[in-house]
Amino acid sequence: MFKYINKGSDRITTDIVNDQNQDGTHNQVHDEIKHYLGCRYVSAPETCWKIFAFPMHGRAPVVERLYFHLENQQPVYWKDNHEIGTVLAKSTIKESMSTTWMDSNKIYHHGRDLTYAEYVSKFVYDARKRCWKPRKQGNTIGRLIWVPLSSGELFYMRMMLSSAKGSQCYKDIRTVENVVYHTFREACFAKGFLGSDQEFVGALQEANSWGTPHYLRKLFVKFLFMNTMDRPEYVWKQTWQWMADDIVFNHRRQGIQLTDKEKMHLCLTEIENLLQANRKSLRDFPSMSYPLGYVVNPHQNNLIYNELAYDRDILAAEFDKCYQSLTGGVYFLYGYGGTCKTFVWKTLSYAIRSTDNIVLTVASRGIASILLPGSRTTHSKFAIPVPATQNSTCNIHQGSDFAELLHITKLIIWDEAPMCHRYSVEALDKSLQDIMHNGNPFGGKVIVFGGDFRQILPVVPRGNRSDISMQL
Known part of the structure; x- marks a missing residue:
């Protein structure tokens, strides 16, 4: 409270002195006055605060980070001298903070009306025993760890955990109004958490009035890189004909008439080439279609290729x-x-x-x-x-x-x-x-x-x- 208000700006003082005597020996005289004046300044309020031994800093209430993972993708830790077989044989290898939360919902009925983030207000996680126990005292705030949109299903699972209550398995998290969805992404759409991506369609439509189809494809690739489109396949279906206009024109000059399916896959091929140049692929976006007959490098490794x-x-x-x-x-x-x-x-x-x-x-x-x-x-x-x-x-x-x-x-x-x-x-x-x-x-x-x-x-x-x- 007092340090950054009263300490003033950072300063440094230099002094050039002759520390040698005439006979070549060093002068070891210690100036106590200068040393005293160069001490740290302590303001009067800070002095009183220290005299009364009041705490200088603190944190209340405690904030606990809540970890989660996709099914059967929990992290496993072991030491260098442990054998992998011994580690995998442990009964607790499938237990984590999120899976034990689901197991705890099966035991304690009074915790089923709480979300994962709210669960720490009435329960305490014992990391050594890997289990949740009812809270007897204190107050704690739970916060789900942040994951980027590029993490895919893990990102959508985090969105569902913010509202899912009393989940006892991963299927319960994907359930919306008694309907079990195959992916967390589909469940987020059913829950209304994801938008329609109409603003991206509008951006491509505006660029189509003055930009070339090649520019539109590059703009669409930039949208994919930003990981801000909730439904890239929807944006693709609404705008692919604008991005394939030059492909249709070049083939028409050669007397070749293309079907809609051929236009689409030729356009996807151009987009895949742009992604490959940046070490990405349409396969990194599961909802997007992949061009048929695309020649992939023989090594299946872009770095080697x-x-x-x-x-x-x-x-x-x-x-x-x-x-x-x-x-x-x-x-x-x-x-x-x-x-x-x-x-x-x-x-x-x-x-x-x-x-x-x-x-x-x-x-x-x-x-x-x-x-x-x-x-x-x-x-x-x-x-x-x-x-x-x-x-x-x-x-x-x-x-x-x-x-x-x-x-x-x-x-x-x-x-x-x-x-x-x-x-x-x-x-x-x-x-x-x-x-x-x-x-x-x-x-x-x-x-x-x-x-x-x-x-x-x-x-x-x-x-x-x-x-x-x-x-x-």
């Missing part, structure tokens, strides 16, 4: 260009310029990629990353946490598309490696060992580190800033 989508002739030409630039002299891979080093990285990258292999090029800094072909920063590419600690690992899930990409990667080039903290390198080392299922350094992957150690400030034991600067 994009890494291999290089023209071999262009790569071979780039390799020859880099090689010619490097021949005819002796080059040293140190120094501050980095031009020769960049040529070497490009040569390695083009040479390996021209043989249909994958090379991942990263750099510790953004400016250095733009000099390499297809490069990104290490934190962006490998999902290294910020800040990295001794126990940090990369946010790469086993079995994901990026994990499959790392499995078949031939070479990893990491430029400006000395500029990165050692914990970032160790995080990638531990993650690659986990992904490759071995204990070899970096999972057995070949990694080329580049950089100049002279760009790093030296470490002077028990030295100040001036001592470090003098070593440069």
